[in-house]
Amino acid sequence: MPSSPFRSAAAWLIFAVVLAPLVALWLPSERGFRSPAAQVQSPKSNSAAAPSAAGKNEQAPAGVSWRTLCASLLVSAGAATLAVVIGGSAAAVLSLTDLPGRSFWATAFAIPFLAPSTVWALGQSYCYGAGGLIERILGDAWRPWWSRIDQGGYLGVALVLGEIYAPLALVLIGRGMAGFEQAGFESARLYLSPAKLVWWTAGAVRQELAASFLLAFALALGNFTVPNVLQCRLYPIEIYLRLTNYLDRTGAVRAATPLLAACLLATALVVLAERKRAYASATTAPALPPIELGRKAWLVGAALAIYLTLSCAAPLAAMIWQCRSVGDFMAALRDAAPETDNTLRVALATAALAAAAAGVTSAWLTERKRAFGPLLAMIPLSLPALILGLAYARFYNRDWPIDLARLGDTKALVVIGLAAHSWPFATRVLVSGRRRAASEWLEAASLAPLGRLARWRWIVGPLFADHFAAAALLAFVLATGEVEISQLLCAPGDGTLALRLFTFLHFGPTHVSASLAVLQLAITVLPVVAYWLFTNRSLRII
């Protein structure tokens, strides 16, 4: 389609709306802020109103905790490696072989990423943690041994993060494998030993392997909820504690800077690794004649089933077991009714906003050949949500000529923050759809003697409807379980389910936390299952 100045302007406007608040992180601020995040700068009244014994003790920000940062970098690298190994293996099986039920397996594999990470970590804790389901069944004889090899809980966090981000690696690497040239792959299969074939395959998708490692690394590095649930002192926790402690007013931003730099570097490298490659949006239909597994199909299927049982089914069973009884579960659901209602409203608005913004930016990005555009579109994806929320809280709570802080009394601010966070995912889905669509259709659409709405109704809409649905679904699912942005931007009394779980997590009754987790899981997974049933194109979720 011909380039449109209007589309370009709209895309730049969206970039500006999404990215401008990030600048607020480092802006000097004499004016009062109104958010919890705002404590990092000095509101006038705090010091002016009361020169005090307390006030005199305010101190310079504490330095960066390099030890914790190094631990976070190592844990994230471990998690990313694990995600690539699991996701890459699954991608090979699902993209290159004739394993029966690939669509089902692929959808099941996506669940750890789509489920809220708080819920996921909680499920693992109920299953494998102290006093958990496995301990009840097998006893606790193995626990001292595990404690010796996992001092500090880093290994546990790396395992859970690896599970969560393996689906991303699956779709990225799967897309690369689906693009193999038939002649080359057939030759490799004929002439290479199995070990060398694996090596050859890895070499052929090295860009995707690098991209998925870096993406998983960046996301794991910024993940706050998993270390919070598993009580492991990693860097996002450090930032959170500084953010919530007025004694260290500028510490949070200062502490966030190295994390931000690492995430942005990883993102830039992802964009570089993905140059001239299609965005991942793997399909269930292999592009190549599939490798026939024959009897080995049972073996491969069993391996997948064992992995999914250990990582998904057992933790889910443990979560349900912790709900105690149907009566307790229903009582917890009744108490959470306002938050459930609010979560659905916020998530639906987020999905609409993110998909609409992604519709504009994806059209613009499809026309661009330089890496700058994709980099801009990827930044909010790799930014730790805690930092993104902090930036938005500070930006919208400044004293602007128009009182933007009023947005903070409505759901609008949290919707904007969540949409900004999920917009890059939605953009990737739509860019992928546009690049896969035959250009003749789009050219025909632009030349057709139809009005604009009719053109959308009859050509463009049907062409991209499933991608729009997938983009909106992804944004909806990500918004329902989000904690970090929500806790900073939600209006008082307008908390979400994820926030309710967050405030009940450690001191609330276990059955209440478990019930909330099951409810959240249902809200996120059921739309995915519905999408899968209606479209039967599971891997196009991402």
Next chain:
Amino acid sequence: MKLALTALFVAALALPAIAGCDASAARDEVIVYVAVDRGDAEPILRRFEEQSGVRVRAVYDAEAAKTTGLVTRLLAESDHPRCDVFWNNELVQTLLLAQRGALDAYRPASADDLPDDFKAADGRWTAVAQRARVIVYNAEHVPADQAPQSIFDLTKPEWRGKAAIANPQFGATRAHVAALFAVLGEERAKKWLSDLRANDIRIVDGNAMVKNLVGKATPGASPIYVGLTDTDDVESGLAEGRPLAMVYPDQDELGTLLMPSTVALVRGAPHPEAARKLIDYLTSRDVGTALTAGNSGYLPVREGAVAAKLKLPPRRMQVPLDKWFDELEPSSLWTQEHFQP
């Protein structure tokens, strides 16, 4: 295309506004920041909603940032207050807000029968109930006669690597450390903290985590058998069936620290009338009775409260309020530097 894009964009921008309409629709409402555990506070606030017809919009805090997170928020908002009422689970950080001019005076009539120790002379805070700082231990692994009886016992070799405490930057532990600075003196309090550190005490996010670790103690794997926490956390652990027991520490000399849960009117509250109604309600005898009669772990502040589940410790730590408050930030700054997890 342009038209469709424009329509889509405008619709998308309008959606959040539509979604947000209901948030500001209610006129008779009160915004309350609550540091009391959500499970204890929420039913009380819901009863107030039912009785008064005032919509309560509550912000609860998370375990890791206990109390300090909300105090930080209130301080940050003090130029443009959004909150009407602060319901704290301790006293000293309420004093900090009062001292910084973030609170207004209000003397609820319902608190007339409260002893003077439980309400500010200038009306800037009123107590609802109180909690005690206790030593919690795992009753399956620690016989009652071997449980530590003093906070100083936790520095002894037999508890090396077997005790836990919450991060003293936050919550009741912050108030406890400040009280120790005030009562013991700076040097002795620092030595106690340093000795705890040297004894490999586990520092965790929040008192509930202390209770969780002690309740799930496993020899060899997670041998945290004792810890410092609050009565409400112990009671919640007991309600879950954890093998916990508690000791009111230092009954022979120092005494056990009691911390009143306080409620205060925020200066410049956007809904002052509703805020006063809520404060009247929270400081009423009925709420005090309801809070202390159940499994909340709260102790009464009114004399003659017979329905309370927990009894007051015979010997209480005597902490002068002004000294306690003066030590809040020096002690926090010291622990920030020397007592990090």
